[in-house]
Amino acid sequence: MKSTSMNTHMGSISIDNEVIAQYAGAVANECFGIVGMANVNMAEGFVSLLKKDNIKRGINVSVAPNRKLTLDFHVIIAYGVNISSVTENLIDNVKYKVEEFTGLEIEKINIFVEGVRVID
Template structure:
């Protein structure tokens, strides 16, 4: 399955993983200390086709629960722990509110550090 499906009294709702990844990417870029998204091997092919906010994010759905993997670039001089805590809190709240699905786990992989002018 490419996404998640929920049954409601009005019918079925299906959310594609790419939609969840794009929304999570937008939320991540709003977080203090995050200056960019890293590139996973899977994203190299996507980047050749188009640039989007889902790069650096992998969404896994298991029993209607989400696991999100973020590959991020952080700002030089900030606490990686503080940035990670902020990212987890914001993404968990906003993505759960947006999708109606529970986030089981958020993994953060710091791929680089960038000096901001």
Template structure:
């Protein structure tokens, strides 16, 4: 389902991929996030996605009344507090995506798929 807003001039439709790409670019700027992860369901392997494919690590669901649910599959830096990184990610993404879309974030789920040592 696409996000929809009505204006005096007509409707604005926002595709889920647009929201996923924007949310992914916001997420990788957060402290402790190395990148988005793609999980191969067949063999369970996790792969770090390049910047061009950030939206593949995010699932966006838009429910009734334009309420957004985001599922992030992330890889975090070694040695950071996952709880702190997750809280920062949630706050930052919630603020920026709501500001960007004009829609409300209902829920953000974070799945830590791996840890990377950064040189």
């Protein structure tokens, strides 16, 4: 269980990386063109869509020694959308909302498009 901690004048605050991943996943799912987070099984080369309660498994959060966040998203995109536009929107929304939520700066957001799915 990894967490990020910071000290304030009132004491210390510790935020678990899974909490950051859960919040970032919820923000990502609100973005147009994102079907959901992907679970990648490297051994079998299999990609599956994660359910809403497991979205944090499609996101990796790491914290650099300078306390800046790096987020890796494994996503499934809707068929027929412009991937570049969707990913730019995802980056902008996640960066703004996660920085506001945590008070930590995001250094980098990496997006791995693992699949395309037709939505009904």
